[in-house]
Amino acid sequence: MIQVQNLTKRYGNQTVVDHISFEVREGEIFGMLGPNGAGKTTTMEMMEGLRDSDEGKIKIAGVDAKKQKKKLKQQIGMQLQSTSLFDYLTVRESIELYASFYPHSQTVEELLVAFDLVEKEKTWVKHLSGGQRQRLAIAIAVVHDPKVIFLDEPTTGLDPAARRSLWDIVLKLREEGRTIFLSTHYMEEAEILCDRIAIMDHGKILALDTPRELIRQLATTSRVEFPLIDRAYDEKFSTLAGVKKVVRLEKNLIQLHTDQLAETLQDLIPLANSYQFPLDGISTRTATLEDVFLEHTGKRLSQ
Amino acid sequence: MMKAYLQLVKAQLLLFARNKNSFIWSLLLPVFMMIALGTLLGGDNEQFALEVSIIDRDNSVSSKELVQALKKAPGVTTVDQSEKNALASLKKNELQMVIVVPRGFGTAMASKTEKAVVTVYQDQGNLSTSKIGTAIVAGTIDEINKKIVNFQPRIDIKEKGISTHQLKYMDFLVPGILALLIMSNNLNGVAAQIASWRERSILRRMQGTPLSSGTFIAGQMTARILINVVQAFVVILIAHFIFGVNVYGSWGTLLFFVLLGTLTFMSIGFIVASLAKTPESASPIAGLISFPMMFIGGIFFPVRQLPDFLQIVVQAIPIGHLTTALRGVMNNGATFATLQVPLWILLTWFIVSFTVAALTFRWDVK
Numbered sequence: 001m002i003q004v005q006n007l008t009k010r011y012g013n014q015t016v017v018d019h020i021s022f023e024v025r026e027g028e029i030f031g032m033l034g035p036n037g038a039g040k041t042t043t044m045e046m047m048e049g050l051r052d053s054d055e056g057k058i059k060i061a062g063v064d065a066k067k068q069k070k071k072l073k074q075q076i077g078m079q080l081q082s083t084s085l086f087d088y089l090t091v092r093e094s095i096e097l098y099a100s101f102y103p104h105s106q107t108v109e110e111l112l113v114a115f116d117l118v119e120k121e122k123t124w125v126k127h128l129s130g131g132q133r134q135r136l137a138i139a140i141a142v143v144h145d146p147k148v149i150f151l152d153e154p155t156t157g158l159d160p161a162a163r164r165s166l167w168d169i170v171l172k173l174r175e176e177g178r179t180i181f182l183s184t185h186y187m188e189e190a191e192i193l194c195d196r197i198a199i200m201d202h203g204k205i206l207a208l209d210t211p212r213e214l215i216r217q218l219a220t221t222s223r224v225e226f227p228l229i230d231r232a233y234d235e236k237f238s239t240l241a242g243v244k245k246v247v248r249l250e251k252n253l254i255q256l257h258t259d260q261l262a263e264t265l266q267d268l269i270p271l272a273n274s275y276q277f278p279l280d281g282i283s284t285r286t287a288t289l290e291d292v293f294l295e296h297t298g299k300r301l302s303q
Numbered sequence: 304m305m306k307a308y309l310q311l312v313k314a315q316l317l318l319f320a321r322n323k324n325s326f327i328w329s330l331l332l333p334v335f336m337m338i339a340l341g342t343l344l345g346g347d348n349e350q351f352a353l354e355v356s357i358i359d360r361d362n363s364v365s366s367k368e369l370v371q372a373l374k375k376a377p378g379v380t381t382v383d384q385s386e387k388n389a390l391a392s393l394k395k396n397e398l399q400m401v402i403v404v405p406r407g408f409g410t411a412m413a414s415k416t417e418k419a420v421v422t423v424y425q426d427q428g429n430l431s432t433s434k435i436g437t438a439i440v441a442g443t444i445d446e447i448n449k450k451i452v453n454f455q456p457r458i459d460i461k462e463k464g465i466s467t468h469q470l471k472y473m474d475f476l477v478p479g480i481l482a483l484l485i486m487s488n489n490l491n492g493v494a495a496q497i498a499s500w501r502e503r504s505i506l507r508r509m510q511g512t513p514l515s516s517g518t519f520i521a522g523q524m525t526a527r528i529l530i531n532v533v534q535a536f537v538v539i540l541i542a543h544f545i546f547g548v549n550v551y552g553s554w555g556t557l558l559f560f561v562l563l564g565t566l567t568f569m570s571i572g573f574i575v576a577s578l579a580k581t582p583e584s585a586s587p588i589a590g591l592i593s594f595p596m597m598f599i600g601g602i603f604f605p606v607r608q609l610p611d612f613l614q615i616v617v618q619a620i621p622i623g624h625l626t627t628a629l630r631g632v633m634n635n636g637a638t639f640a641t642l643q644v645p646l647w648i649l650l651t652w653f654i655v656s657f658t659v660a661a662l663t664f665r666w667d668v669k
Contacts (some may be wrong), residue, residue, distance in 0.1 A: 046512055049511070050507055050510055050511060050666075050667065051667075058659050070513060073511060073512055073513045074513055076511075078508075078511045080504050080507060080508055080511075081504075082503055083503065083504075084503060084504040084505050084506040084507065084508035085316060085505065085508075086314065086505065088317065088318045088321040088322055089314060089318065093313075093317065096310060097310045097311070098512065100306040100307045100309070100310035100311075101307050101509070101512040101513055101514040102512065102513060103513075123522065124321070270582060
């Protein structure tokens with residue numbers, strides 16, 4: 001559905017998007033996961049025809065996104081990172097306004113129902129909650145029934161309940177057969193929503209696969225974390241059973257990567273006892289996308 | 304794209320009506336200004352002040368009588384000086400009018416066949432004061448005519464005034480307020496609004512649809528023209544019913560200049576919004592442009608009271624010409640024929656600034 005080749009964008013001598021290539025398949029939710037400033041928004045805006053790229057090719061639904069912008073805009077729908085709606089228009093008026101920009105559009109009633117905005121149709125955008133506002137932004141993105149939808153960090157700043165309800169909406173859009181390209185810096189969101197994920201940092205795609213496969217490719221499956229200021233024992237940890245890697249995280253947090261969680265813990269406790277350091281705040285878990293990100297970039301996604 | 308155009312006009316009108324700030328600043332403020340200035344400066348019967356020198360070359364009984372009557376005319380302050388000095392100060396804009404009563408005036412008055420004549424010198428470039436001056440002289444002479452002769456007018460004034468009604472400060476002020484309203488609504492209003500829409504990505508979101516910038520700008524212009532015409536009308540109505548201000552000229556001509564002013568200042572507003580480096584700087588820049596224009600645009604006091612070096616600036620910028628045109632139409636019933644200078648200068652400003660606005664318009668932040 002989408003083919004991107006060697007896409008590059010420079011601002012001055014800084015390369016914000018650095019020769020990235022990928023494909024998005026029809027009907028999938030494709031996620032771009034990365035921290036702020038990774039180049040996600042710039043990439044999306046180039047794909048949406050809002051920003052000119054310096055190099056590379058973009059093809060969306062058979063349309064050359066760089067040359068046939070008018071045609072492209074009929075095919076795609078988008079929600080931008082900032083709200084970008086008029087504060088003093090009502091929900092209904094906002095939908096009607098955007099519907100008028102396209103030759104064909106869905107009816108306002110259909111959209112109000114589909115995005116659970118019926119009760120809010122006469123409310124000014126200014127007075128909507130964050131979740132309602134994002135639902136409206138997405139309703140407007142699909143007002144002309146596009147095949148491809150771009151969602152730029154759709155749940156940033158929302159509370160957990162509003163985030164979940166927005167996830168349901170995104171999943172429903174996929175059920176309708178649309179292709180969805182979304183950016184996020186929430187690992188959980190990427191894991192739940194996305195069929196495939198591209199991990200992006202410093203303008204480059206570091207890894208691209210399904211969430212399950214990305215995690216499976218990690219060298220170890222479990223993590224043990226506990227706070228420890230003293231760095232004297234770090235070498236000893238690497239000799240514990242099953243431990244493949246010892247990582248120092250910020251806030252004096254130490255992280256052990258292991259394939260044999262039980263054995264590692266059995267070795268760790270006597271060690272802590274003999275050297276008199278507390279294991280307060282210890283936690284264990286199986287590896288997640290967060291760890292995939294850490295592995296590829298050397299830093300944590302969420303801070 | 305008719306559908307999009309109509310929706311954009313509708314949206315802009317709704318946004319304007321619902322935004323309390325824009326409503327207050329653009330409508331209540333001019334009305335408040337008018338009432339405040341009108342009550343403070345306008346007074347009930349206080350007339351527009353004209354400084355006049357009267358040269359009596361005849362020195363007859365009847366000429367002295369005329370001079371006395373003119374001195375007592377409302378709104379006239381006389382300055383006694385020689386003819387040479389008087390004409391010199393008229394050129395320097397220190398005087399608005401020099402009235403010369405020629406030799407033989409008394410004889411002519413006494414004669415049955417000859418008509419007596421007075422000559423009025425004034426700055427033709429300043430339409431409003433010259434019309435007011437002429438009106439006052441004409442009015443005074445008319446009274447004398449009626450006093451000394453039963454039916455036949457005995458004195459004729461060489462330059463006939465178009466308007467014979469008495470003009471008060473409010474008559475002068477209201478067209479100025481209209482011009483101010485048009486300038487601030489459009490220059491400041493458009494610059495601030497477009498910049499804020501750009502900052503909040505509203506424009507970029509629209510850029511992501513097939514909407515063309517032409518349709519967008521056309522919608523903006525239409526909505527703002529409607530808003531300005533209604534506002535101008537409301538201001539004129541209030542001025543009429545509270546201060547007795549009248550529109551002596553054609554409403555069509557007045558409407559034309561309101562439109563021309565709206566389009567000109569709106570284009571300048573678009574340019575400011577496009578050229579401002581950051582969205583936050585657009586409003587201050589627009590303010591920086593419009594604030595001095597408030598004082599040198601002949602809005603609250605006549606342009607002639609400004610120092611010489613500013614006169615060139617005043618002639619070059621659009622605001623003074625808009626005030627002159629509106630004042631001409633409202634106060635003196637001026638037509639396109641007599642408003643050639645403001646008409647062409649405003650048209651030029653509009654065409655140039657519209658072209659620049661169209662060329663520099665962009666949806667997103669640089």
